[in-house]
Amino acid sequence: MQSLLNELRHIVGAAHVYTDGDLTAWEQDWRKRSHGKALAVLRPASTEEVAQIVKACAAFCTANPASGVSLVPQGGNTGLVVGGTPDLSGRQIVLSLQRLNAVRNLDSDNMTMTVEAGCILQNLQERAEEADLLFPLSLAAEGTCTIGGNLATNAGGTQVVRYGNTRDLCLGLEVVTAQGEVWQGLTGLRKDNTGYDLRNLYIGSEGTLGIITAATLKLYPLPTAQLTAWAAVPTLEDAVSLLGLAHRHLGAGLTGFEVMGQFALSLVAKHFAQLLVPLHLDTPFCVLLENSGHASEADARTQFERLLETALDQGCVTDAVVAENLSQAKQLWHIRESIPLAQAQEGLNIKHDISIPVSSIPNFVRATDALLQQAIPGVRLVNFGHLGDGNLHYNVQAPEGMDAAIFLQEHEEEVNTLVFDSVAAFNGSISAEHGVGSLKVDKLEHYKSPVALDLMRAIKRALDPQNLMNPGRVVRV
Numbered sequence: 001m002q003s004l005l006n007e008l009r010h011i012v013g014a015a016h017v018y019t020d021g022d023l024t025a026w027e028q029d030w031r032k033r034s035h036g037k038a039l040a041v042l043r044p045a046s047t048e049e050v051a052q053i054v055k056a057c058a059a060f061c062t063a064n065p066a067s068g069v070s071l072v073p074q075g076g077n078t079g080l081v082v083g084g085t086p087d088l089s090g091r092q093i094v095l096s097l098q099r100l101n102a103v104r105n106l107d108s109d110n111m112t113m114t115v116e117a118g119c120i121l122q123n124l125q126e127r128a129e130e131a132d133l134l135f136p137l138s139l140a141a142e143g144t145c146t147i148g149g150n151l152a153t154n155a156g157g158t159q160v161v162r163y164g165n166t167r168d169l170c171l172g173l174e175v176v177t178a179q180g181e182v183w184q185g186l187t188g189l190r191k192d193n194t195g196y197d198l199r200n201l202y203i204g205s206e207g208t209l210g211i212i213t214a215a216t217l218k219l220y221p222l223p224t225a226q227l228t229a230w231a232a233v234p235t236l237e238d239a240v241s242l243l244g245l246a247h248r249h250l251g252a253g254l255t256g257f258e259v260m261g262q263f264a265l266s267l268v269a270k271h272f273a274q275l276l277v278p279l280h281l282d283t284p285f286c287v288l289l290e291n292s293g294h295a296s297e298a299d300a301r302t303q304f305e306r307l308l309e310t311a312l313d314q315g316c317v318t319d320a321v322v323a324e325n326l327s328q329a330k331q332l333w334h335i336r337e338s339i340p341l342a343q344a345q346e347g348l349n350i351k352h353d354i355s356i357p358v359s360s361i362p363n364f365v366r367a368t369d370a371l372l373q374q375a376i377p378g379v380r381l382v383n384f385g386h387l388g389d390g391n392l393h394y395n396v397q398a399p400e401g402m403d404a405a406i407f408l409q410e411h412e413e414e415v416n417t418l419v420f421d422s423v424a425a426f427n428g429s430i431s432a433e434h435g436v437g438s439l440k441v442d443k444l445e446h447y448k449s450p451v452a453l454d455l456m457r458a459i460k461r462a463l464d465p466q467n468l469m470n471p472g473r474v475v476r477v
């Protein structure tokens, strides 16, 4: 093992190989639910160094097949499914991409930018804006997460209803394969039908097939006007009706559509009293809508007001406010983004990140709420999410007065089974955004079709025959 570590020190420089001291920042996951032990943390600075690291580890494993050495790529370590931190074996090497953080090129005419994997998402948004362009991927972890991690998990966020997931925002990739070869696929092409889609195979593979070192991303015109509204809706059916109306009235201007249940908002009001949550006391659900346009702000406002008037006439909205200015709009988004934090303040809870066809969401929630209440009387349901794309954070909190740790210990498995069975019955997905990591490997075995799992294993074996890349995550071989 020492010989491998010496070779790795030679490749990246001893200052960028950590083996001693406090490695918690790399060994512990964001939610602090998993604490691993790394053989080393490596911080390479270039694609070439990443390739040499992988080659060295692959050669070491060929010579020492029982060593158990493997690589865990890591970006900002904000992942929520324990996919980017090492296990407890002490044999996994964390490969942090954070020093690969250059914007290699921004091509305004082609509306693309080519960036390295370790770039922080927020820095990329700002870099695009400096060129009067928009990189639309947006999520609450954007100040810390990296574009490599976003691609590896095919992250979603709040703008998916208009711009799609990270996969939809990527035109090309540079990847270091499990053999340490560099696949140079950084095209800025919007059309390319030359064989299998390797790019989309690596996107969403959570570091199990290769290491993403750079990407060419799509950019869009910056909207000239961006307006936010907050509407009270009586039922989830009404929220779905409002979504249909919003699509018809706003067209491509509809860039955000978030739903929030009353209990979720009451937790924000309770734990962050300074935030002044509007309308939630009188209605079971609120919806946050965003309209981004390229005409004047006055035009966008008129369009928004017409939509809300129609919705009020039809009864799917009972009250609504449109933010007067950017600071009010930010406050409304801040309330939405504070739900997970308020929930954490209330105590440990069971999180689900599911998707259901939008049309089935009201029935899914009604049926699943009833099943949970029957199984655990008084259980509290924190319901919110990206209704515009069918993705709900359907979270489950202990009944009032029950110790949260005991609730998790006694009920987590039961709750997960009940929710995921219901998701399956409504043709949904058990992971819409966060991925599989190690947290949901067993669940995937159960809920994904055997044919799909066999195909996934065949791909994993073909691309990574030594099982060097993030083993045990996504799919077991």
Ligand code: FAD
Pocket (backbone or CB within 6 Å): 030, 072, 073, 074, 075, 076, 077, 078, 079, 080, 083, 084, 085, 097, 117, 138, 139, 140, 141, 144, 145, 146, 147, 148, 149, 150, 151, 152, 153, 154, 155, 156, 157, 158, 206, 207, 208, 210, 211, 212, 213, 433, 434, 437, 470, 473
């Ligand atoms: P990491 O956590 O470091 O890694 C995630 C996975 O990707 C791991 O499996 C890792 O091995 C792999 N990986 C990382 N970099 C590479 C690389 N260069 N090559 C190959 N594999 C790699 N997610 C959403 O989709 N939508 C949201 O709205 C959202 N909101 C969030 C809000 C908060 C407050 C937090 C903490 C997380 C949120 N997430 C969300 C989850 C998380 O931020 C995303 O999954 C993000 O894309 C992870 O990026 P990262 O750089 O932190 O990756």
Ligand code: ZN
Pocket (backbone or CB within 6 Å): 156, 157, 386, 393, 433
């Ligand atoms: Zn989300």
